[in-house]
Amino acid sequence: MIEDSAALETLLTEIVDRMSQAADKGAVADYIPELAAIDPAQFAISICLPDGRQISVGDVQADFSIQSISKVFTLAIALGRYGDTYWTRVGREPSTSVFNSVQELESRNGIPANPFVNSGAIATTDALLVGATPKETLGEILQFIRLAASDDDIYINPSIAESEKRTGHRNWSLAHFLKSCDNLRHECELTLGTYFHHCAISMNCAQLARTGRFLAGLHPAGTLILPAHVRSINALMMTCGHYNGSGEFAYRVGFPAKSGVSGGILAVIPKRASIAVWSPGLDRYGNSLLGTAALEEVSRRAGLSVFSVEGDTRPLRRGGPAEGAAAAGRAADPEPGR
Ligand SMILES: NC(=O)CC[C@H](N)C(=O)O
Numbered sequence: 001m002i003e004d005s006a007a008l009e010t011l012l013t014e015i016v017d018r019m020s021q022a023a024d025k026g027a028v029a030d031y032i033p034e035l036a037a038i039d040p041a042q043f044a045i046s047i048c049l050p051d052g053r054q055i056s057v058g059d060v061q062a063d064f065s066i067q068s069i070s071k072v073f074t075l076a077i078a079l080g081r082y083g084d085t086y087w088t089r090v091g092r093e094p095s096t097s098v099f100n101s102v103q104e105l106e107s108r109n110g111i112p113a114n115p116f117v118n119s120g121a122i123a124t125t126d127a128l129l130v131g132a133t134p135k136e137t138l139g140e141i142l143q144f145i146r147l148a149a150s151d152d153d154i155y156i157n158p159s160i161a162e163s164e165k166r167t168g169h170r171n172w173s174l175a176h177f178l179k180s181c182d183n184l185r186h187e188c189e190l191t192l193g194t195y196f197h198h199c200a201i202s203m204n205c206a207q208l209a210r211t212g213r214f215l216a217g218l219h220p221a222g223t224l225i226l227p228a229h230v231r232s233i234n235a236l237m238m239t240c241g242h243y244n245g246s247g248e249f250a251y252r253v254g255f256p257a258k259s260g261v262s263g264g265i266l267a268v269i270p271k272r273a274s275i276a277v278w279s280p281g282l283d284r285y286g287n288s289l290l291g292t293a294a295l296e297e298v299s300r301r302a303g304l305s306v307f308s309v310e311g312d313t314r315p316l317r318r319g320g321p322a323e324g325a326a327a328a329g330r331a332a333d334p335e336p337g338r
Pocket residue numbers: 066067068069099100118164168171196199259260261262286337
């Protein structure tokens with residue numbers, strides 16, 4: 001089915017229609033004022049295929065900040081610069097608490113569980129700042145992402161960064177905790193200022209899908225980073241990309257992906273596709289509620305789970321995944337990220 005453009009476009013259109021009718025769209029993140037103001041009734045999906053085709057449906061022209069999805073790119077740059085010594089500062093195990101948990105960092109004596117929880121990403125940003133100013137570091141991150149997307153029209157939204165700088169007290173406490181454990185080289189202000197700005201990198205869903213091609217082995221210029229690092233990042237995305245909801249995501253969807261609290265998800269099916277979805281309402285883990293439901297449906301209908309065997313392409317149960325996910329979301333933690 002993935003090879004058949006017309007069938008794929010029909011499937012994506014069906015999914016977008018169904019998502020627009022879902023009664024429960026999840027709750028937008030309200031701990032960052034700029035995100036709290038976003039209309040949750042928006043949905044977009046875009047998929048890049050091996051032959052260079054890209055199919056995009058829904059609100060694909062709307063820009064959003066990629067938030068934690070930026071952690072994929074900072075990890076790629078840090079692995080390139082430090083290789084295995086990077087792992088002396090950050091672990092590579094799934095986390096069991098919310099993505100900005102201080103308790104989880106404390107229980108691990110100041111070594112973050114993985115690069116995708118906030119503390120791990122703050123330590124990564126701190127590592128990238130060695131020998132470079134925040135401006136140079138942000139320039140490097142932006143340049144990498146623009147190259148990945150083959151698109152220079154990707155930018156940092158300063159009001160989102162400022163909004164988070166003022167209100168992101170949990171991140172300030174994580175930075176101070178890292179500092180107290182001697183796992184932060186720079187002043188909290190410098191590292192966090194840079195972190196908030198890379199979380200505020202903004203683009204639309206079609207651009208986001210293109211950024212994932214280098215992780216699927218589908219970038220026209222080759223892998224951009226070492227193939228071994230692609231493998232490492234995909235493994236981390238599979239096991240940690242959705243925080244303490246990563247097991248559930250692997251079970252339901254079955255391929256590496258990274259979410260952001262703005263409702264975007266970047267997914268990678270090695271050698272087959274790079275997919276982005278965006279729907280701002282979140283589930284109890286702080287991951288896009290309908291974005292996950294949509295990826296589950298694409299995965300099942302097109303047989304894309306990396307765990308699938310031949311013949312595993314059955315249609316979803318009646319009612320579709322959105323209803324099940326919406327029900328799960330209702331029972332969930334009302335304030336993800338708090
Ligand atoms: N889960 C996320 O996307 C978190 C990123 C957000 N900028 C924060 O630090 O809280």
